[in-house]
Amino acid sequence: GDSVTQMEGPVTLSEEAFLTINCTYTATGYPSLFWYVQYPGEGLQLLLKATKADDKGSNKGFEATYRKETTSFHLEKGSVQVSDSAVYFCALRSDNAGNMLTFGGGTRLMVKP
Amino acid sequence: NAGVMQNPRHLVRRRGQEARLRCSPMKGHSHVYWYRQLPEEGLKFMVYLQKENIIDESGMPKERFSAEFPKEGPSILRIQQVVRGDSAAYFCASSPQQGGPDTQYFGPGTRLTVL
Numbered sequence: 001g002d003s004v005t006q007m008e009g010p011v012t013l014s015e016e017a018f019l020t021i022n023c024t025y026t027a028t029g030y031p032s033l034f035w036y037v038q039y040p041g042e043g044l045q046l047l048l049k050a051t052k053a054d055d056k057g058s059n060k061g062f063e064a065t066y067r068k069e070t071t072s073f074h075l076e077k078g079s080v081q082v083s084d085s086a087v088y089f090c091a092l093r094s095d096n097a098g099n100m101l102t103f104g105g106g107t108r109l110m111v112k113p
Numbered sequence: 114n115a116g117v118m119q120n121p122r123h124l125v126r127r128r129g130q131e132a133r134l135r136c137s138p139m140k141g142h143s144h145v146y147w148y149r150q151l152p153e154e155g156l157k158f159m160v161y162l163q164k165e166n167i168i169d170e171s172g173m174p175k176e177r178f179s180a181e182f183p184k185e186g187p188s189i190l191r192i193q194q195v196v197r198g199d200s201a202a203y204f205c206a207s208s209p210q211q212g213g214p215d216t217q218y219f220g221p222g223t224r225l226t227v228l
């Protein structure tokens with residue numbers, strides 16, 4: 001079945017450091033890929049998405065590129081801020097799964113001033 | 114426009130009791146999804162409902178769990194005779210009628226603890 005694996009946290013960085021959170025997936029067909037973010041005490045928010053190979057999703061300085069050859073969708077940001085501290089979830093939707101999302105385990109990011 | 118509301122935010126039950134989790138979708142949304150996050154794991158899909166219909170319940174445990182989304186009122190996820198293994202965070206999401214997965218809006222979750 002479909003699955004998503006992302007690096008375990010917590011990831012602790014200083015402000016303005018470069019961020020990478022790895023995400024790899026297993027799925028049949030051609031899934032759509034997503035990154036969601038959960039700030040403390042809030043629900044999950046869609047951060048960015050990519051629907052086909054080589055697409056790059058971007059939002060709020062975050063980027064991720066859909067790499068079909070490596071089945072990866074790593075999240076990157078060039079310069080993190082304290083306000084980026086949150087839990088980040090990688091997710092996929094298979095093209096034969098209706099609206100169901102399959103999530104990774106989440107990665108907690110802590111950014112220190 | 115209020116977001117997806119879930120209540121209670123925290124729920125404590127003893128083994129054998131019933132747990133009822135409520136989800137009020139965003140205004141105008143007619144699709145509701147329930148996900149469960151067990152400790153140290155990712156969110157797992159449980160059930161997808163439209164008003165008065167269960168569309169996909171492939172992620173629901175076969176026993177003790179049920180869900181409904183009535184014509185009026187919130188969606189309810191009901192867990193009968195809870196066991197310690199039901200302790201988890203339960204997230205609800207909603208989407209508008211023509212929504213795809215990127216239009217799922219999530220609530221803050223209900224954290225269920227079974228003593």
